[in-house]
């Protein structure tokens with residue numbers, strides 16, 4: 001059993017996990033918003049069912065831990081249930097607490113996190129080696145061995161991604177001229193840093209142009225991987241390092257360009273709710289108030305974008321769960337996309353429904369994940385979009401895979417890439 005938070009920061013105030021779960025009246029109002037319930041029709045794969053399982057666990061009445069693990073591990077942690085729930089029951093945090101009660105952190109998560117904390121350079125070099133092997137086709141040959149070695153998740157990760165950049169964002173930013181008085185501090189989430197450096201580059205270009213030049217923070221991982229897979233101690237350690245780094249770097253806004261990461265950075269105070277952690281809680285609150293998801297900034301500055309410069313290709317928008325449910329960001333990114341795409345912007349049905357990526361979910365629950373992905377790509381096809389915009393790493397991986405497989409007429413970009421492209425056209429004109 002892993003360490004638990006014990007106390008949660010809910011929309012109705014601070015609660016023990018039990019009080020938070022007891023807020024669920026079992027009304028079922030959230031059921032139709034839950035992708036896993038809609039896909040399976042099973043009560044145990046609904047928010048209400050998951051709440052009840054965790055409640056039984058806390059009350060010591062759980063009689064089938066295996067079924068409980070199946071129920072909790074199939075939750076996408078998308079948060080659509082809390083958005084739909086009138087009592088704002090924090091189902092995601094409840095599910096994560098339940099998972100911590102049932103299992104230890106997987107050794108692979110522990111190893112990766114420790115490597116990121118203790119030897120970030122060695123971690124970056126290992127990734128580059130992996131990407132090199134992918135480029136020469138060797139990683140594909142290695143997949144059966146990874147499966148035999150009990151690491152199917154690594155084989156799936158390799159199979160799901162096409163990207164293999166040999167220069168990460170740190171390399172690309174090494175020669176960047178840093179301004180004396182920066183307008184913002186860029187926080188590099190692991191996705192844009194290692195897998196999609198083009199996204200990080202585009203974000204900084206777009207932000208420099210819209211709000212003035214900023215600096216590259218060179219931060220450690222936000223800790224989301226450790227947090228979501230059961231290791232609170234490492235998540236706290238990473239949070240403290242990031243808080244310290246921010247305290248030593250002015251008081252400007254901190255911009256992150258993966259919505260999952262930005263959303264987690266905003267919830268750092270929840271890691272420090274015990275009375276003995278009061279001073280870290282205050283520092284975490286000051287930190288989280290500085291954090292912005294870059295897509296918020298694009299919305300606020302949409303009027304500065306040139307109109308209609310990216311028209312011609314039907315363009316639609318997919319809400320990342322941790323943007324729309326985790327941070328309540330809906331209109332801003334659309335405002336920016338609509339401005340630059342003009343009449344080419346179109347809404348698709350189910351834009352706010354999870355694509356099935358959800359962190360490592362796409363690698364660990366292939367069947368269910370693929371079902372959600374097929375639905376998403378069918379919605380893209382129904383508006384004949386050629387371009388899908390989004391804002392989180394796992395959505396970029398999942399949508400790229402889904403579009404390749406089911407609707408190759410379209411491709412996916414991070415909103416930063418779209419906005420940076422629009423600004424380039426403006427300056428080039």
Ligand code: SF4
Pocket residue numbers: 023024025026027028029030031047048051081084085086087088089091
């Ligand atoms: S989570 Fe909310 S909406 Fe869902 S059953 Fe419980 S109280 Fe009702």
Ligand code: SF4
Pocket residue numbers: 033034035036037045046047050074075076077078079080081082091092
């Ligand atoms: S977080 Fe998403 S998948 Fe999990 S119970 Fe809520 S709606 Fe369902």
